[in-house]
Amino acid sequence: MxxxxxxxxxxxxxxxxxxxxxxxxxxxxxxxxxxxxxxxxxxxxxxxxxxxxxxxxxxxxxxxxxxxxxxxxxxxxxxxxxxxxxxxxxxxxxxxxxxxxxxxxxxxxxxxxxxxxxxxxxxxxxxxxxxxxxxxxxxxxxxxxxxxxxxxxxxxxxxxxxxxxxxxxxxxxxxxxxxxxxxxxxxxxxxxxxxxxxxxxxxxxxxxxxxxxxxxxxxxxxxxxxxxxxxxxxxxxxxxxxxxxxxxxxxxxxxxxxxxxxxxxxSKQKWAFESRFKNGLTPKSLEKTALWEWNRGKSNNVLVPAQELEKQLKLPVKVFWHWWHGCSYDDGFPEYLPPREGKQSFVTAMTSAQKDGVEAIVYMNQMQWGTETESWKNENAQAYAVKDINGKMNTHLYNIFTNKSLTTMCLGTQFWKDKYTSLCDSVVNTYHTNGVYMDQACFSFLCYDKTHGHPIGGGNYWLKNFAKLTQQIRLTFPKNKDVFLAGEGVSEAWLPYLDAFLTLQVSMERYAGDNGWEPIPFFQAVYHPYAITYGNYSSLVVPPYDELWPKKYAPKKPLELLDAKFNKQFLMEQARSFVWGFQPTISNYHGFLSNQRKQEIGYLLKLSKVRNNGLKYLLHGNFERSPEMDIPNEELSMSRVSIYAGKTGNTVSSFKKSYPLIYYGTWKSDDNQIGIAMASISDDPYHVDFNIDSKDYGLWPSGKINIIDANGKTFLTAYDKGKIHIDFTLESRQICIIEITN
Incomplete structure (x- = not known):
């Protein structure tokens, strides 16, 4: 036996x-x-x-x-x-x-x-x-x-x-x-x-x-x-x-x-076959995005800095826009309209940005309703909220400044789908945005309310109703304009319904500290050719504070520069996103950073340009195991910061931990070529020296090796008989893609 x-x-x-x-x-x-x-x-x-x-x-x-x-x-x-x-x-x-x-x-x-x-x-x-x-x-x-x-x-x-x-x-x-x-x-x-x-x-x-x-x-x-x-x-x-x-x-x-x-x-499941990205349903302008700016507040604090970035980069910049809405963040939802700066100012700013090639999506949570809003009472929202097995609502206090709660609405109700669709219709068609970021999109809940018309308790009705919601929303979008839907997190089941996915674990130390977990591109290793991922908490200033929150908790020095000792953390977060196939993102960008953090902003812009020159790998490629390299480490100062300004004003804590100084990821293109993305955050040059057998990657036994950087492509060497030897110096803070081609 x-x-x-x-x-x-x-x-x-x-x-x-x-x-x-x-x-x-x-x-x-x-x-x-x-x-x-x-x-x-x-x-x-x-x-x-x-x-x-x-x-x-x-x-x-x-x-x-x-x-x-x-x-x-x-x-x-x-x-x-x-x-x-x-x-x-x-x-x-x-x-x-x-x-x-x-x-x-x-x-x-x-x-x-x-x-x-x-x-x-x-x-x-x-x-x-x-x-x-x-x-x-x-x-x-x-x-x-x-x-x-x-x-x-x-x-x-x-x-x-x-x-x-x-x-x-x-x-x-x-x-x-x-x-x-x-x-x-x-x-x-x-x-x-x-x-x-x-x-x-x-x-x-x-x-x-x-x-x-x-x-x-x-x-x-x-x-x-x-x-x-x-x-x-x-x-x-x-x-x-x-x-x-x-x-x-x-x-x-x-x-x-x-x-x-x-x-x-x-990759053989329905969600892969019906992926919007894989089927060419995502707007081409989204696919060409070179850099995201994630800012908060009125248009002069969001769109104007993005337009400045676009002029510096000379490549498409997208805006991920929080706190544009008329209600207080994390308690006044879904009373988003009108925008806090007024309709005319908002529309004028959007039109100006779009003329400069800057497109923006706006934040709207796709399942939360503030229980102390007028609309909660007037529209009898409680009847359409998620209920647990004991009939209780899923209410949570997110806003520590106002102490007002949000309650989860049930996607299985037509009432909520209609309510959210009408908001999306307004922000795109009346306020001229380029789409919506659907916060908490890749979530699902069990609901036991027998009046909602869905199976009680378990099942897959949440995802089915999310599909109906996005289909309903897209029917309101104009046909002659690039409009798209993004969502929080990533999930295989949502691939057919969202155009872009916010993935923030490249900067998880910033929100989780040293909690024992470290990020890995697990999802990208499986589904990279099926999903556009973007996002980063990577910031060079202290977190912002919503002007609609209580004044007594507002920081005395808003958007103050973070200590320069955290600059390498910023570089590390950007390097991770680059080699893991993300669209790069900067949080809380402002024009003064181009002078006061010139080296870090320069790094980000260069990284965006290199990525743009290697989209066949970093946008469309399949994840591959990378060759082993002996990478130096360094103990870095890491900031752990609240997403927003803290209630006591002490928003930044720190810790030290050893991290690699060289980041790399290997990608295989549809035409059977290899791109090894490399990003140094080191102050010193690094000698790249490793061997590859062409059979390990299904490559031809002979070919050539190029270096792709911000300026384009340069021939490095050739290889023959299946033996690929990579040998060059990666300069301090250099970013490139090693291309192995026929």
């Missing part, structure tokens, strides 16, 4: 495909071992292997009741073949319906170290099931030299995740991610960095049903992985079985290997 001890054989039933082996207890169905053959490694702690494979939350008048496999009086299994096992639990004494039964089907892939997990809960007509947690993989041992990679928005990686989990206050030491939402793809990886192997977990849900993924640390320092699935409470069917499977397996490599594995599946 594939190397199992006799006692294990007696207690377990095994499925085995020569890549991995799963063993289940014959009396309970518990997963007791999970073996990787290549490394002869059991991922599970043999001392902690009796946990239930599933848990079910039942909604009862008295509250939620949770059952697991121990509630079943009977368990049996069927082994269909060497790769497939069916586990069945029935005869639940605590459930009146005698037909209530839970069936789990686990099947190994024929030629891969992966398994699929499917659950069915039958006999639920008289039982309201609010949540099905499956699979539950408990007792996951420390793999050693451990890294956790999760597609939280763009993507994050953590070293020694158990150490960080153990520091969480409270009884439960848990990380949890919602999909579709802040978890942009349905996968995660836990791996040994040195030995380059690990545990892979995902779902193959092509319809984007709402679910949660989690990792929990127990008292024995073992991890438990769970997927929480949400049925609809108003289902007429007598069975709940998700329309997707969970995938559990092992893999060789690191997070890039996982991205490649997931891309094989994700």
């Amino acid at each position: 594939s190397g199992c001890k006799n006692s294990e054989i007696e207690q377990n039933t095994i499925i085995d495909n020569g890549k991995i082996e799963l063993g289940f207890n014959i009396s309970t169905g518990a997963l007791e071992h999970f073996k990787n053959y290549n490394h002869s490694y059991n991922f599970l702690d043999s001392e902690n292997n009796s946990e239930s494979l599933w848990k079910i939350d039942l909604f009862q008048p008295s509250g939620i009741k949770t059952i697991d496999m121990r509630a079943a009086s009977n368990f049996h299994f069927l082994k269909r073949d060497t790769n497939t096992l069916v586990l069945i639990w029935d005869h639940f004494k605590e459930i009146k319906n005698r037909n209530f039964k839970v069936t789990a089907t686990i099947k190994l892939k024929d030629d891969m170290p992966l398994s699929s997990w499917k659950i069915a809960v039958e006999g639920i007509k008289d039982v309201q099931v609010s949540k099905v947690v499956f699979p539950i993989i408990s007792g996951i041992k420390d793999i050693g030299d451990e890294n956790l990679a999760v597609p939280y928005w763009m993507g994050e990686k953590m070293k020694n995740p158990r150490t960080h989990l153990s520091k969480i206050e409270g009884k439960e030491k848990k990380y949890e991610w919602q999909y579709p939402g802040r978890m942009s793809m349905q996968c995660l990886a836990l791996y040994n960095k040195g030995k380059k192997f690990g545990l892979y977990a995902s779902c193959n849900d092509s319809l984007a049903y709402r679910k949660d993924f989690s990792l929990t640390l127990d008292s024995l320092n073992n991890l438990t992985y769970k997927v929480s699935n949400y049925p609809s409470l108003d289902m007429k069917s007598d069975i709940y079985s998700p329309k997707y499977e969970a995938i559990i397996g092992s893999f060789e490599g690191d997070w890039i290997s996982v991205a490649t594995l997931y891309r094989e599946w994700g």
